[in-house]
Amino acid sequence: MKEYTKLLCDITKPGRTGYRLPPDELKDMEVEKGIPAGMLRQDEPALPEVSEVDVIRHFVNLSQKNFAIDKGFYPLGSCTMKYNPKINEDMAALAGFANLHPYQPEETVQGALQLMYELDEMLAEITGMERVTLQPAAGAHGEMTGLMIMKAYHESRDDHKRTKIIVPDSAHGTNPSSAQVVGFDVVEIKSDKSGNVDIESLKAALSDEVAGLMLTNPSTLGLYEENIQEVARLVHEAGGLLYYDGANANAILGISRPGDMGFDVVHLNLHKTMTTPHGGGGPGSGPVGVKKHLVPFLPAPMIEKKGDTYYLDEDRPQSIGRIRAFYGNFGINVRAYTYMKTMGAEGLKKVSQMAVLNANYLMHHLKNYYRLPIDRVCKHEFVLAGLGKKELEVNTMDVAKRLLDYGFHPPTVYFPLIVPEALMIEPTETESLETLDAFIEAMAAISKEADENPELLKSAPHVTPVRRLDEVKAARQPVLKCAMPEGPQ
């Protein structure tokens, strides 16, 4: 079948239309009269003119060029690409949720407020925190919010010296940049040989200038931080706070809570742990939970309850302020709430158990074909250091690209930065034994191909809609839009 390669810029044709509005009931009114001449649009906006059929075919064809969870296994480490339950979508689309205006009187949105209040409670229980704000739109937004809260806390104690945030060398790239945009200086510390925070390195970095430490647990290596109590004690003794990056929370639900580990601030990614869809890169939701001493600093508004009535509390004098308009990605939070009600306490614990079982099963088999730098029980994901055959010219990128030919989404590659040729694999709990075995088989076959026919890997992928793309050209001669042809006026 001939491949679809058109842009809307190509298929637009003057005179076509994809919509029809009710007739203009005010034909005689002249719009031009009411607008200052200098503010009137002179040209027609260069948007396409296409029929509804054109639009549907165009986007259905585009969609078919995507890989997605609903098509197959997507073991993208750190991203928790688990199945997105369909009921979540239907519930968020209920008119009683989707058609609410954010400024409606509280008496007309009691169901929405109750949902948000209860989601706050449920997330607080899971993380071991006091309260949770649902406002942050994404994980990075949550990080920023949490760091602002930490800064506000220190400032409220007239402690203005604390300008530094400690981040381990295995951290997500957003951690240092979030610290940076909130006005902190970043101090990087090392990981030890077994993937834990290097305690000596931490001790050396701690001082009365440190506002706190950002940590994921399990770490980006997929390993539980065995020294967590010692780490928490040291940071707290130095007057700092502990920030938990919830990217890896899928490993610990109902098993170990950040609050009990000693963390003061947590963000979760509902688009990872709570099955809300990734949407091709958003919208997500990155709620932030805090312990009691930090509650006053949470962004305004919070949802509160008086008797049986829920309301928005804007009166929060110590709050960091507002971090986005309205109340967060409500539609996403409805999906997460639906999921948590479906799973309950028992289901969420099983999620983590099966996620960890799947990861260990894969690791056990794949270490026969790939280099495993740290061999200990992993949590929900693990990191391989490529093929580990130095004499070969084949690298991790080649392995990833070859996996595309086998119909799998590749793992996260070249991250974390501390592992050379990293392949970060997170199977999640929604994958069956049969899927895992098929993946192992493909990874084994690729390892064999690397020995016997390396060119096959280096020139991969072979069967995708496009092959390896020239990224240097894209950056050097940026083409960021197409030209819409000018039709007759």
Add this chain to the structure above:
Amino acid sequence: MFPYIPHTEEDVKYMLDTLGMKELEELFADIPKEVRLGRELNLEAPKSELEVQRLMNGLANKNKPTGELLSFLGAGAYDHYIPTVVKHITGRSEFYTAYTPYQAEISQGTLQAIFEFQTMIANLTGMDLSNASMYDGSTATAEAAAMAGDATRRKEILISETVHPETRQVLNTYAHFNGLKVETVPAAAGVTDLEKLKTMISKETAGVILQTPNFFGIIEEVEEVEKMIHEVKGLLIMNVDPISLGILKAPGDLGADIVVGEGHAMGNPMSYGGPYLGFMAATTKLMRKMPGRIAGQTTDIEGKTGYVLTLQTREQHIRREKATSNICSNQALNALAALVYMSVLGKKGIQEVARQSYKKAHHALTEIEKVTGFKRTFDKPFFKEFAVQVPTSPAAVNEALLKEGILGGYELGKHYQDQSNSLLFCVTEKRTLDDIQRLVKGLEVAKA
């Protein structure tokens, strides 16, 4: 059993055997006892799909959504028509269950959609280029301020009091932490006070942020501001309603350097305030200062056209501790909805939506003044929103309207003390003349 977890008891046993383990517990042996939960989570028991549906329907039914209520509420969230096509595209799981297009070869659908979104936002705003979208209009505005600070190496941002109050609050929160100095330019008679602005602008000003139509619905006169800010080599940042650009001059033609705005009204439901999408467009000069993702066109090894995320040196995951923004995702699915909206409505539709909204809003104000005797708060050119002074308390008027099944206006006194007797109404193309009559009648009732 759970429908999203495929493991049979046998599977679990087999996998544990393979690992040389007897119990699942052994997988967690590395977690110190002291930090184990040691009890079940205090959440409810699992629920079947039918039970969950019942529960969720119950919650949804406690709300009174627009549709059930006749809405004349705007103030940053708008009840515009959403073509049916939109949800059929965004509901395709090839789009919504994919992640960030890190593997470009199998993400061409998402990448081309971003490229086309950029094209249409650039064309609508009259700017050289656009990014792939941001969290919402308010954060896009705060990011634009940081970008202006970075591009000019200055710290001062001036923002008009007529910009959405929540956008100003967000900017102030961001600025408190990132070191920008924000000053508010007062409003006079519903528009930015240009005399005051003249005294505030200086060679230290990184950028001026104007919203048009502004929070009161009024079309600001931008030309004067453009001259003032460019004279001191600062940047003009415009926050616009994309729908208004069907009839209002493109910001690019007004000399804007950065254009941002809330894009939800293009194909995304109001959904109690989110998820929405912010958009950001700029001049070529600022291309490498732009935060967020950008898709670019290129070719593959066989010369075939394809798309990749590009200009990545700007992105947080490369610059790490030199970052001026930490945004790494975009609102891809909301941007897709906006793209489908812009495709379906197209060149003519966006104009017709804008014209009908404009006309109906003006008709509504005329009728309100004629029938109720209430007066407009500001006598200035407006788009689809207008403020009206009411003789009793605005809250009481809204309560009376609600009894008639009408969602009334936004109470301006919440954020503007000198407008405490005004309501801000919004009329979109979705309202009919009969709807407007209902509002007018409702106001008559409220008066008494």
